[in-house]
Amino acid sequence: MNRYPLWKNAIVILALAFGFLYTLPNFFGEVPAVQVSSIKATIKLDSALKARIEEALAAAGLQPTGVFFEPNSIRVRFADTDTQLKARDAIEKAINPDPANASFSVALNLVSASPDWLTSIHALPMYLGLDLRGGVHFLLQVDMKGAITKRLDALGADLRTLMRDKGLRHGGIVREGQQLIIRFRDAETREKARIAIADNQPDLELVEAQEGSDWKLIASLKPQAHKRIQESALKQNITTLANRINELGVAEPVIQQQGADRIVVQLPGVQDTAKAKDILGRTATLEIRMVDDEASANPATLEAAANGNPPPGTEYYVERGGRGLIVKKQVVLTGDRLTDAQAGFDSQTHEPAVHLTLDAAGARIFRDVTRENVGKRMAILLIEKGKGEVVTAPVIRTEIGGGRVQISGRMTTTEASDVALLLRAGSLAAPMEIIEERTIGPSLGADNIAKGMNSTLWGFIAIAVFMIAYYLLFGLVSVIALTANLLLLVALLSLLQATLTLPGIAAVALTLGMAIDANVLINERIREELRNGATPHAAIAAGYERAWGTILDSNITTLIAGLALLIFGSGPVRGFAVVHCLGILTSIFSSVVVSRALVNWIYGGRRKLASISIGQVWKPGA
Amino acid sequence: MEFFRIKQDIPFMRHALVFNIISLITFLLAVFFLATRGLHLSIEFTGGTLIEVGYEQTADLDKIRGKLEADGFTDTQVINFGSSRDVLIRVPLKAGETAQVSERVKASLDALGDAPTLKRVEFVGPQVGKELAEDGALALLLVIIGIVVYLAFRFEWRFAVAAIIANLHDVVIILGFFAFFQWEFSLPVLAAVLAVLGYSVNESVVVFDRVRETFKKKRGLSTPEVINHAITSTISRTIITHGSTQMMVTSMLIFGGPALHYFALALTIGILFGIYSSVLVASPLVMWLGVSREQFVKPKKENPAGATEDGACV
Numbered sequence: 001m002n003r004y005p006l007w008k009n010a011i012v013i014l015a016l017a018f019g020f021l022y023t024l025p026n027f028f029g030e031v032p033a034v035q036v037s038s039i040k041a042t043i044k045l046d047s048a049l050k051a052r053i054e055e056a057l058a059a060a061g062l063q064p065t066g067v068f069f070e071p072n073s074i075r076v077r078f079a080d081t082d083t084q085l086k087a088r089d090a091i092e093k094a095i096n097p098d099p100a101n102a103s104f105s106v107a108l109n110l111v112s113a114s115p116d117w118l119t120s121i122h123a124l125p126m127y128l129g130l131d132l133r134g135g136v137h138f139l140l141q142v143d144m145k146g147a148i149t150k151r152l153d154a155l156g157a158d159l160r161t162l163m164r165d166k167g168l169r170h171g172g173i174v175r176e177g178q179q180l181i182i183r184f185r186d187a188e189t190r191e192k193a194r195i196a197i198a199d200n201q202p203d204l205e206l207v208e209a210q211e212g213s214d215w216k217l218i219a220s221l222k223p224q225a226h227k228r229i230q231e232s233a234l235k236q237n238i239t240t241l242a243n244r245i246n247e248l249g250v251a252e253p254v255i256q257q258q259g260a261d262r263i264v265v266q267l268p269g270v271q272d273t274a275k276a277k278d279i280l281g282r283t284a285t286l287e288i289r290m291v292d293d294e295a296s297a298n299p300a301t302l303e304a305a306a307n308g309n310p311p312p313g314t315e316y317y318v319e320r321g322g323r324g325l326i327v328k329k330q331v332v333l334t335g336d337r338l339t340d341a342q343a344g345f346d347s348q349t350h351e352p353a354v355h356l357t358l359d360a361a362g363a364r365i366f367r368d369v370t371r372e373n374v375g376k377r378m379a380i381l382l383i384e385k386g387k388g389e390v391v392t393a394p395v396i397r398t399e400i401g402g403g404r405v406q407i408s409g410r411m412t413t414t415e416a417s418d419v420a421l422l423l424r425a426g427s428l429a430a431p432m433e434i435i436e437e438r439t440i441g442p443s444l445g446a447d448n449i450a451k452g453m454n455s456t457l458w459g460f461i462a463i464a465v466f467m468i469a470y471y472l473l474f475g476l477v478s479v480i481a482l483t484a485n486l487l488l489l490v491a492l493l494s495l496l497q498a499t500l501t502l503p504g505i506a507a508v509a510l511t512l513g514m515a516i517d518a519n520v521l522i523n524e525r526i527r528e529e530l531r532n533g534a535t536p537h538a539a540i541a542a543g544y545e546r547a548w549g550t551i552l553d554s555n556i557t558t559l560i561a562g563l564a565l566l567i568f569g570s571g572p573v574r575g576f577a578v579v580h581c582l583g584i585l586t587s588i589f590s591s592v593v594v595s596r597a598l599v600n601w602i603y604g605g606r607r608k609l610a611s612i613s614i615g616q617v618w619k620p621g622a
Numbered sequence: 623m624e625f626f627r628i629k630q631d632i633p634f635m636r637h638a639l640v641f642n643i644i645s646l647i648t649f650l651l652a653v654f655f656l657a658t659r660g661l662h663l664s665i666e667f668t669g670g671t672l673i674e675v676g677y678e679q680t681a682d683l684d685k686i687r688g689k690l691e692a693d694g695f696t697d698t699q700v701i702n703f704g705s706s707r708d709v710l711i712r713v714p715l716k717a718g719e720t721a722q723v724s725e726r727v728k729a730s731l732d733a734l735g736d737a738p739t740l741k742r743v744e745f746v747g748p749q750v751g752k753e754l755a756e757d758g759a760l761a762l763l764l765v766i767i768g769i770v771v772y773l774a775f776r777f778e779w780r781f782a783v784a785a786i787i788a789n790l791h792d793v794v795i796i797l798g799f800f801a802f803f804q805w806e807f808s809l810p811v812l813a814a815v816l817a818v819l820g821y822s823v824n825e826s827v828v829v830f831d832r833v834r835e836t837f838k839k840k841r842g843l844s845t846p847e848v849i850n851h852a853i854t855s856t857i858s859r860t861i862i863t864h865g866s867t868q869m870m871v872t873s874m875l876i877f878g879g880p881a882l883h884y885f886a887l888a889l890t891i892g893i894l895f896g897i898y899s900s901v902l903v904a905s906p907l908v909m910w911l912g913v914s915r916e917q918f919v920k921p922k923k924e925n926p927a928g929a930t931e932d933g934a935c936v
Binding site (some may be wrong): 458510513554555564572578 | 625666674678681704722724725726739740741742743744745746749750758760761762764765768769772776809810812813816817818819821823824825827828831856858859861862865866867868869870871872873876877878881883885894917923924
């Protein structure tokens with residue numbers, strides 16, 4: 001009767017073994033490590049690099065406790081943080097001889113100290129959230145309208161080229177809001193243009209209109225093109241952010257899409273938030289445009305422009321030196337055409353300079369523009385958060401071919417390398433804004449872990465003492481079941497690598513506090529059966545059986561609340577919900593199946609059972 | 623050990639009206655405070671910047687306040703957090719302000735002399751806060767619908783309605799406490815409130831299960847008697863379970879530090895009122911909604927011979 005078939009016992013033992021195995025890595029703690037990863041797509045990590053790292057460490061007299069080669073990174077473990085810091089510098093010097101042109105990111109990290117065989121079965125410690133390990137969390141909102149406007153501007157430039165190539169005379173192409181308006185003198189040209197545009201620009205939807213003597217074509221983006229642009233803008237921004245963050249040297253950055261237009265960035269261990277924010281928040285895009293030299297040379301026009309009335313088709317900007325400049329709106333080149341940017345020095349003047357490399361299309365456009373505009377000035381603009389700044393406005397002396405461009409003048413070395421970093425990291429497809437930030441210091445993280453752990457521990461002890469005092473052996477069984485619940489929960493969290501946060505730890509505590517309910521239900525039922533005169537064996541069987549329906553119902557209602565939190569929760573609530581839901585599932589198993597298995601092992605073998613140790617059973621008549 | 627030696631069923635239902643009037647008064651008070659005082663929402667909902675810094679020595683709050691005001695931060699809140707050396711600064715959201723506020727505040731604090739260490743920064747933009755509030759409301763709605771549907775399916779619609787009314791009244795009372803004391807209502811508190819909702823319903827379920835069982839098992843009892851019996855036979859379990867959960871929550875209150883303080887507080891109120899409402903509010907409601915034996919006992923012929931009469935096997 002009170003015996004489990006072999007398969008049920010086997011399941012319990014297997015589950016507990018699994019729980020133990022996957023909980024194990026959490027006890028080994030973490031050791032300091034230096035993590036090396038490649039930041040250039042062309043450079044792969046290989047064993048030669050590993051050898052170089054080991055050599056550099058040996059030369060510096062530093063003894064690593066382990067070197068691990070993984071697909072995307074090489075991790076070197078050290079005994080203490082002191083060695084770790086020294087090793088970082090040694091490795092940095094050895095593999096990145098030129099800091100301005102680093103190929104690898106060398107970051108400080110913490111890695112699990114658990115033995116290799118555990119790691120090989122994917123038994124890892126729980127993944128701690130930023131509030132427990134310290135670090136920065138950003139939520140960035142991508143300005144999709146900006147992405148669309150930018151795309152339309154580029155399309156406008158393409159249309160101008162197209163009209164020129166086809167020999168179609170037009171009366172100007174302007175962008176008004178989310179539309180491009182192309183004016184023509186007659187209907188015939190407009191019809192030809194319409195066909196040409198429809199052939200070449202499948203993304204555009206064309207509507208004809210007439211206004212006085214103007215024959216107009218109104219072009220707007222098709223909905224699917226709209227969607228595609230937004231998706232690719234988000235993707236490009238993520239890539240760009242990833243590149244920029246690589247340059248920051250963060251061990252395990254998280255860069256993820258959230259919703260349609262948001263990006264989450266998490267940088268564990270980063271303390272210098274100002275720098276991180278600066279790099280992330282800068283939505284610098286590079287634009288090369290022509291300077292309207294005539295207008296700029298005229299003081300009256302310049303003053304009018306400074307007061308917000310620039311000549312049509314131009315914009316007013318201030319140069320770094322403070323002088324005003326009138327720049328044409330038409331963009332010659334954007335940062336998209338840029339393949340590389342390096343800080344360096346001008347070979348003649350020895351001034352700090354930024355060397356740009358353009359892709360083939362960019363190089364061709366640049367060559368054409370420079371050839372046609374020798375003697376004129378071109379402005380290189382850095383657009384940050386919608387505000388442009390003229391980095392420099394050099395005079396074009398000769399045709400520049402080959403796609404190699406140098407920007408110099410009025411820059412410090414730091415500025416040059418900052419500009420280079422920004423440009424190299426790629427331009428953002430659309431501007432972004434930080435809409436949420438969380439920074440947690442490392443000491444606070446450790447403090448949070450300790451507080452969470454202590455609450456759970458003392459709460460657990462209190463419950464254990466009470467249960468054993470009140471239900472004696474059955475109380476002990478309940479406590480063991482509760483321990484199994486904790487074990488399974490931690491194992492699941494470790495296996496799934498779900499992010500554990502402080503609310504998550506609170507959820508562990510709360511789940512344990514609630515899980516004991518099932519055992520109380522069972523124990524009270526057994527007592528009740530005994531009170532009604534059932535034999536011990538019958539009481540155990542009936543107690544478990546009758547309590548089961550109630551346990552199921554009550555856990556499902558709790559689970560509904562947990563799931564709602566999981567679906568709608570974000571940030572801390574989500575961390576809570578994940579643990580809460582998993583905890584409910586493990587608690588059903590452990591409080592019913594595990595505790596029953598234990599009871600069966602204890603009492604199941606005895607045929608004649610006179611009494612069971614479940615505390616005093618008081619009968620009304622006695 | 624046996625705490626509860628109850629000889630007869632306690633006539634809870636005789637006082638049902640009293641219990642419900644007490645609930646109604648607490649409920650109305652809670653609504654009143656919510657309406658007049660409102661919730662003190664954390665920056666997660668309102669948007670704004672929160673900075674926690676740690677000083678070497680006891681921090682001089684007045685000096686910090688003065689300095690921040692002089693530097694153009696209006697309406698900032700400067701309070702101690704956890705200890706006298708830790709300071710929490712809240713800067714409300716202003717149009718056009720971005721995530722840079724925290725750096726400016728830090729610069730102001732550094733300018734005062736002994737530079738504190740930055741422990742935590744939270745910045746929430748206006749669009750996020752609004753969404754969080756909406757998501758919170760949606761989560762609550764989903765919980766309510768989910769629970770009502772499940773209980774209506776498993777029991778009877780009367781139970782579902784009674785349980786959800788009783789437990790929503792819990793939620794309102796927790797919120798009432800937060801409004802009355804102006805405790806900070808943050809995301810973890812919201813999580814606690816929803817968890818309590820699930821937990822309290824769970825409590826009602828245990829009682830309802832017994833009500834159903836008693837209806838099937840014992841004949842000749844009136845509805846109030848059945849409910850009295852069900853409550854009496856589950857009361858020891860109710861109190862022990864809640865006691866155990868409360869032990870854990872108390873441990874969180876003691877050891878959890880300021881970060882978990884309000885979370886644990888919300889749970890405490892929820893657990894205490896949960897016992898009361900799920901037992902003494904939900905049950906009378908079920909009674910008044912007209913629950914009766916016929917809703918559970920099917921005609922005899924449908925019961926195959928040999929089936930258990932207690933109906934516990936489902």
